[in-house]
Amino acid sequence: MKAIIYRDLGGPEVLQLLDRDLPTPGPGEVRVRVAVSGVNPTDWKTRSGTTRPKQFPEVTPHLDGAGTIDAVGEGVDRSRVGQRVWLFMAAAGRPTGTAAEFTVVPAERAVPLPDEAGFDIGASLGVPALTAHRALTVAEDGPRRLRPGALDGKVVLAAGGAGAVGHAVIQLARWAGATVISTISGPEKARLATSAGAHHVINYREGDPAAEIREIAPDGVDIIAEVALGANLALDLAVLRTRGTIATYANDGDKPVELNVPQNMMLNTRLQFLVLYTVGPEALTAAVDDVAAAVLAGALPVGEEHGLPLVRFPLDRTPDAHRAVESGAVGKVLVDVTA
Numbered sequence: 001m002k003a004i005i006y007r008d009l010g011g012p013e014v015l016q017l018l019d020r021d022l023p024t025p026g027p028g029e030v031r032v033r034v035a036v037s038g039v040n041p042t043d044w045k046t047r048s049g050t051t052r053p054k055q056f057p058e059v060t061p062h063l064d065g066a067g068t069i070d071a072v073g074e075g076v077d078r079s080r081v082g083q084r085v086w087l088f089m090a091a092a093g094r095p096t097g098t099a100a101e102f103t104v105v106p107a108e109r110a111v112p113l114p115d116e117a118g119f120d121i122g123a124s125l126g127v128p129a130l131t132a133h134r135a136l137t138v139a140e141d142g143p144r145r146l147r148p149g150a151l152d153g154k155v156v157l158a159a160g161g162a163g164a165v166g167h168a169v170i171q172l173a174r175w176a177g178a179t180v181i182s183t184i185s186g187p188e189k190a191r192l193a194t195s196a197g198a199h200h201v202i203n204y205r206e207g208d209p210a211a212e213i214r215e216i217a218p219d220g221v222d223i224i225a226e227v228a229l230g231a232n233l234a235l236d237l238a239v240l241r242t243r244g245t246i247a248t249y250a251n252d253g254d255k256p257v258e259l260n261v262p263q264n265m266m267l268n269t270r271l272q273f274l275v276l277y278t279v280g281p282e283a284l285t286a287a288v289d290d291v292a293a294a295v296l297a298g299a300l301p302v303g304e305e306h307g308l309p310l311v312r313f314p315l316d317r318t319p320d321a322h323r324a325v326e327s328g329a330v331g332k333v334l335v336d337v338t339a
Helices: 041-048 119-123 126-136 164-175 187-196 209-216 229-239 261-267 281-296 315-326
Strands: 002-005 016-019 029-039 064-072 084-087 102-106 110-112 155-159 179-184 200-203 221-226 240-248 270-273 310-314 332-336
Touching (some): 002 315, 016 315, 064 126, 110 281, 126 164, 126 221, 155 229, 164 187, 164 281, 179 187, 187 200, 200 209, 209 229, 229 240, 240 261, 310 315, 315 332
Parallel strands (some): 221 240
Antiparallel strands (some): 002 016, 029 102
């Protein structure tokens, strides 16, 4: 089979397309013929050594993907052979991710994909959707699970609603009944956030965004899903309600975070940092189940018309796919692995 691998940490040029033996699923595992592989910022950061040292002599990258189960290991129901699935955390703690024609994962990391949902949707779930779920379920007085009605009466602010996680925040929050506001940097991203389902979009570079948000939510925002904490914290605190939650999954721009302790004490701010690698099995399982339910309900579509443009590359151009993510490509970067 064809697979992308790297042996040394570094830039996209360390990625190579090579022939590798077809993997065999072990006990509790399934082998998936990958149709589409999803690329996330964590994939290039792991490849470059930004976040952690290399764990294995040779690595096939990418956590997310979608395809069809073609073999199962001992202890896995054989009826799963032929099942369409979406994959999450495929390369987490393992040397082989989804940037290959076939990959082997624990059976629970291969989630049934409804016939109505294409492989593009499946490959766009994983990191973005599970991260969004976590951001929306950490509030002190909010739900721990998402379903229609779970966020009724709540106001959610999706910072950077044109990004993959922000897009999933908008879709999941709207599916769960929240009023959704998204901050964006210009008209094109406003169009994308609106297409994703945001009720209101606010250009944070113009006018008085805090006043505009307060006009929509006079009592303040309940949950903020934050992508650039250092840059946006002042705005977040200006619009957060008392006992509100800021759930931050990134710090785009790397601006240092400076906390006004008395201000946060008076607000009783809940500041929740999150990353899927250490979120814990209970939260991850809940997120997978709820995201699967949202997919079944048709609540997580992708594509330009749904606010998430798809940027595609063939498998042999995976280095270019990584460059696109690193350079901040708008939308979701996908690698087409097999027809």
